Amino acid sequence: MFSFFKSKQSKQNRIIEFLSNQVVVDIHSHLLPGIDDGSPDTETSLFLIEELQNIGFKKLITTPHIRMEVYPNTPTIIREKLAIVKEAAIQKGLKIELEASSEYYIDDNFTELLQNEDIIPFPQPRYILAEYPMIAPLMNFEQRVFEMTKRGYTPIIAHPERYRYWHKSPEAFARLKDLGCLLQLNILAIEGYYGPDIKDCAKYLLKNNLYDFVGTDLHHERHLGRLKKLTEMSKEMQLLEKYDFKNKNFFSNS
Numbered sequence: 469m470f471s472f473f474k475s476k477q478s479k480q481n482r483i484i485e486f487l488s489n490q491v492v493v494d495i496h497s498h499l500l501p502g503i504d505d506g507s508p509d510t511e512t513s514l515f516l517i518e519e520l521q522n523i524g525f526k527k528l529i530t531t532p533h534i535r536m537e538v539y540p541n542t543p544t545i546i547r548e549k550l551a552i553v554k555e556a557a558i559q560k561g562l563k564i565e566l567e568a569s570s571e572y573y574i575d576d577n578f579t580e581l582l583q584n585e586d587i588i589p590f591p592q593p594r595y596i597l598a599e600y601p602m603i604a605p606l607m608n609f610e611q612r613v614f615e616m617t618k619r620g621y622t623p624i625i626a627h628p629e630r631y632r633y634w635h636k637s638p639e640a641f642a643r644l645k646d647l648g649c650l651l652q653l654n655i656l657a658i659e660g661y662y663g664p665d666i667k668d669c670a671k672y673l674l675k676n677n678l679y680d681f682v683g684t685d686l687h688h689e690r691h692l693g694r695l696k697k698l699t700e701m702s703k704e705m706q707l708l709e710k711y712d713f714k715n716k717n718f719f720s721n722s
């Protein structure tokens with residue numbers, strides 16, 4: 469009876485244990501109010517941030533979109549919103565650390581921002597979270613990577629498993645690593661949120677040790693619900709738990 473109770477308890481807490489001990493820092497989310505397709509207002513931001521704290525994270529590096537035609541954000545806008553949310557989080561008594569960078573859509577506009585050094589990279593080191601088109605690959609993606617690395621930035625490719633055009637040529641992922649990119653898994657890909665083919669690709673990348681980081685890419689409460697569901701998925705949790713993600717490196721107290 470006791471062991472049944474114990475196993476049920478640990479099963480319930482499995483995602484919390486994984487996030488609080490092995491991940492610690494979420495490096496991809498959309499939690500700043502009203503500037504992209506994530507949180508619409510400060511109240512929602514605080515709710516999502518508190519939930520992420522409750523589920524085990526000790527620090528969030530949130531990453532609003534910068535994509536000029538759709539989300540024309542700037543480092544100034546992002547820093548201003550971060551300051552508002554940080555202050556509100558302190559007032560609410562939240563302990564979680566908050567920082568911000570951006571998820572950059574890689575296009576000609578991004579190249580211009582790079583040339584002007586108008587970038588909000590990760591605080592330390594100079595990482596850039598980079599998003600590629602979903603429908604078709606960039607013709608010159610190697611050149612785009614080089615544009616970043618020659619300026620001393622290291623690209624973190626956001627959710628590579630979601631780029632279906634590479635599913636049939638997975639050597640592209642190893643090529644990105646050879647070019648100096650780091651790869652970030654969307655944790656909900658393993659839960660199956662984006663579909664079975666994307667889950668299979670994420671498993672392939674895990675098994676071949678090609679990921680460096682994991683992120684929630686959290687936009688709203690539905691994502692939170694699916695994240696919590698992972699606790700009941702023993703095989704998927706095992707895959708995640710045995711992987712050596714590097715997120716903790718962003719946590720100063722670790």
Ligand SMILES: [Fe+2]
Pocket residue numbers: 496497498571626685
């Ligand atoms: Fe994202």
